[in-house]
Every structure is written in structure tokens, then in C-alpha cells.
Amino acid sequence: MIPFTTLTAAAVPMDLPNIDTDRVIPARFLRKPREAGYQRFFFHDVRFNADGSENGDFILNQAPYREAKILVTAENFGCGSSREGAVWALMDHGIRCVVGPSFGDIFFENCFKNGVLALVLPGASAAAIRRQLQERPGATISVDLERQTLTAPDGALHRFEVDPFRKQALLRGQDEIALTMEYEQAILAHESRRAAEMPWLT
């Protein structure tokens, strides 16, 4: 996993609440090999017209937002399906940080497993930042994970909370399986206790 420490980049606002992972990546792309890259699938059906040309009305296709590495969303972004392809499409497109008041629980987890920071701010703060990004397209945001701060386009400093486990994993770009394997003795002990207490479970 690629570590995440600090990021200063252009940000793109998305105002609609409840943007689901089916919209982020339609299901028919989930059978594509991961190695080939998922960038084209990101918001595919709203980003491209039927003939494959870009839909100029869609915000990701507008010049100041094309290079955005930060996405600022409304409530419940990434709700719905557990498809990790949603995060793969997002990161292959270049997004490394998603800001919003709340996220779909599984999407939230999937972000951290891939080195993407899902950053929770109060609804009013997220809305204010989206407004600034609409008023000044191409404006940048700075995120410092170690200090847990986000600097909005208007210069305001927002402190955010992040679970210490997820923070450390992101800062280090940790291989979680390797970490868990350090707990092998505890897992074995649990398994023998389980076999004694719940022998009916194979």
C-alpha cells in the first residue's frame, strides 16, 4: 500500500447526497482485471456519452477539476455495494483523499485498505468547502494526516478525527496481513478455546 502523509492538490466538489458505489463504478466493470487499471470506469456512465465521448456537463470533465486529487462530497458517499472496485477506480483516476460528512461503512474501510484517506468533517464544514470550490474552480486543499488538519481554500484550518489504527496504517503504508500474522499465537489460542467451547463449529 502507498503511504499517505500530506497532500496539497486541487479538489472537486460533489453536492448530491447518497452517491452509491454502483454510480462510482457500474457492476459490469468489476470483472475487468485489476492490473489493466480502473481509471476509465470511475463514474463511467455519467462521465461518458454512449459513443464513448466525454460528457462535458459532468464536473470531472471540466478543466479546473480534471486534475483534482481530492474529492469533497455530501452525506453518505460510497453507500451501497461492498465493491472495492469503487476505490480502485477512484484512486486510479488520481484521487487520494475523499472528504465528507459521512461515508458508506464498507466504502470507508475499503479506502483505508488502499491508501486513500476518507476524511470526515461536520456537514456544515464540508458544505462550506464545496461552496468555495464551486466559487473558485481549481482551488486547492491541503491535508496533513500526522497533524490531522485540513486547510480549506479560504485558509481556514479544520481539525479532523481519524482512528489511530487507520492513521498509522496509512502513514506507514502497512501490509495488514503481515501485521495480523504477528498475532499467530493469539489466533491459535483462540482456535483451541473455540474448539473446546463450540465444538459444533467446523
Next chain:
Amino acid sequence: MPTMFEKIWDRHVVAEGPGGQSLLYIDRHLLHEGATHAFARLGKAGRSVRRPAGLVATADHYVPTGPGSEARANDEIRGMVEGLQRSTREQGVTLFGPGDPRQGIVHIIGPEQGLTQPGIALVCGDSHTATHGAFGALAFGIGSTEVEHVLATQCLWQKKPKVMRIRVTGARPAGVTAKDVILAIIARIGAAGGVGHVIEYAGPAIAAMSMEERMTVCNMSIEAGARAGMIAPDATTFAYVEGRPYAPKGAQWDTALEYWKTLPSDPDAAFDREVELDAAGITPTVTWGTSPQDALPITGNVPDPARESDPARRRAVGRALDYMGLRPGMALTDIVVDRVFIGSCTNSRIEDLRAAAAVAKGRRAVVRAWVVPGSGLIKRAAEAEGLHEIFTAAGFEWREPGCSMCIGMNGDTAREHERVASTSNRNFEGRQGKGARTHLMSPAMAAAAAVTGRLTDVRTLSPSPP
């Protein structure tokens, strides 16, 4: 005074990790074709499956459900099923593959085989894993990296969620199903209402439900934002589990039963949030928009964005109506449908098929209507009861088990602007095919839409002809 969730959680903690996360032991890991990505990364890292006995796989998302299916012709789709067959063979994992009568939708076959039991921790790389919580299990959907993690370690790092109790009091009126109950709950708390929570459904209306109805309720917890939903195990649960292939037998059954009876939340258990709903106030419900929270009684009207005071809400409603091709204020019963889909992990069990058949019997579908049973065994059971004959006589198509049109990964999709009355769980934009329009409802309501060609209050249909 712990809740049921806390009792099960505590029993599965292997270790407390750094930074407030717990390492949880996973009893059962169910797999489908989507696991192909995780198996590939596992192999690449030179790791193997830690406990193959804890896994059971089935092919559901990509299998064909009828003749001429794209799933047979498309190499990529076939490759997903073949990939699962290869990985499970190499790693020694049980697979209910194509041709096996036990094959079916992963959330149908777990309970059907007795793999789903009270008190266990169960995961699957699918957000509708909450279904299994109907047995008093802790069951939740995980992403692909987490699937790989469980394959390699049989464990998962988790932050302890909060617990919300939703009590459904009173009794359901005639014609109101479990699907209507869960749609009413989602409309009430919202699609983000359960974020960060596990939901425990309780109260007399839940206790009165069959296991199949409880599964329908828990299934859609994720549509309310909750990763897991659960219902206390009781005599209904135990009777359902007993005698199934993977259920405990003999003396072990007695030991298990004794343990399972200790699982319900203590009477004085404290919940982080409580919601109460009166079942008597619920009517047959349909969705009109592109979020499951956009649910209304069938007797109602499509909302008018102009009457929404919040500007963000006004935009969201306007966009949903635009996508759905609906006029503000029109009666829901004036919405004309093009297709009907009866199936999915929400509503493809035998009771669902019986309810749909009761409406279809002696009538005639006026639009294309599919019935996709949840598993090979359900298909057999339905055929033994003659349900397939009722459906085919009424002009419905009787198909092979799989996820089919709920998600369309196997090519079973609706065309752009086609309107589908569907018993599935998601009415998202593009869910049933690019530009397809989905209205969620119960199996009886979907069958009613099939025979009238429009959204219909099933209670207004005259009694079925003999």
C-alpha cells in the same frame, strides 16, 4: 446487561490491537465469483488459505439464468465463474458450482445449508451479508482486501460499531409483508441512518416473522446504512436450523442450543440509539426514486421537488425524478412498468415465490416478467409444489438460480429507460442496467404489477380466480 451484539463480539475478539481496533475471529467466510481478485492477490503474495474448512463458495453473480444468456457467450463473464472453480479447487475450498443443486445466491444457500447459525461471526465480500444476522449472528459485508485478509488469517481488524435497536411494535395488517416493513424502516431513518451502527431489529412484529421474513428485513440493513442487522434467535430460529446439512447434530445440537439461548440482549441492555415503529401503520410500499429511502405507501403520490424547502433535497428529488422519468405529484399507481423481476437475495425464497404465485395464479402477465429462484433447492421445492406451472401458465418466465437482474453482472439487464418492478434491494441509477429505472417492492406487489402493467396495490386486486 450486554446487547446480543456485544455478547457475540466479545466471544470473537482474538486480541486488542494498536489504536483501538480489535482482531476478530471469523467462523464462516462465504465466497462468490468476486473473490477471484482476492485469490489472485493471495497467490501473488505466496500466501495460502489458513482454514479451508471455514469457507464455502458458490457461483451466483455471474451465472446464466436462462437460455441465450450473455453469461454463456461472454468470455469475461464465463472467466469469473471458471476463476472461482479454479481457485477453490487449488485451495481445497467447498464449492457449490454450476450444476450442483445446492448452487444459488450466497445469502440464500448459507441459511439453507445450515452454515448460518446463531452466535457466529460470518463475513462475505458482499454488502447483503447482513441477511445472515436474522439468525442472531454477527454478519457483515467486506471489501476485496478484507476478503484476502480473512483467507490468509481467518481474522479481521474491526472497530467496534455502535448498536441501534429498531423495535417494530404491533402487528402487520393483511397484505403487508416483511419487505414493506424494511422499506418503511429505511424511509424513516434514511439511507445513512444506520451508518457506523449494527441494527438489532426487535419487537412483536419482528418476533412474529418467519425466518424467511426476518432474512428479508436484515438483508436490507445496508440500505439503511448499517453494515450488519440482527434478530435475537428464538424457537423459530432453532426450528429452521435443526436438521440442515451443516447444523450441529446429536449431543452437539443440545450444547449449541444451550449456548444460543443465552444470546439475546439482556432486558436492561443499553443501546446507542433506539427507534420505534408501529407495524399497524405500514402499508404496501414501493420506491419512486434512486435511493432506497425514496419509499412511499402505494396509495401515495410522487413527491414534488418544488415543495421541498431544503435546496439540496430539492435538487436530489429533481434529479431522481428526471432519471426515473416521473411527473411530480402523479399517483404511484399511474406508473406504467415495462418489466418485472422476482428474485435476489432479498426475495427469492420459497415463501416469496408462493406469495408471487398466489397473485399470478389464474391471471396473465401483460409485461415481461421473470422469476429467478434463489437456489437450485428452492427451484426444486417450488416445482414440487407446482409453482412453476402457475408462473408459466400466467406468462412469467421460470429461470435458473442466481443474482440475475438485481445487479446484472451476468448480462441480465434492462434496457435504457425500461422501467422494472423489482423485488431486489437497490434502485440506484444504472443498477439494473445503464439507464434502467427500478421500483422496489414485495414479491406479491411485483406479481400484481406484472398482471396489471402498472404499480398496483395488491390489496385492490379481486380474489384470485380458482
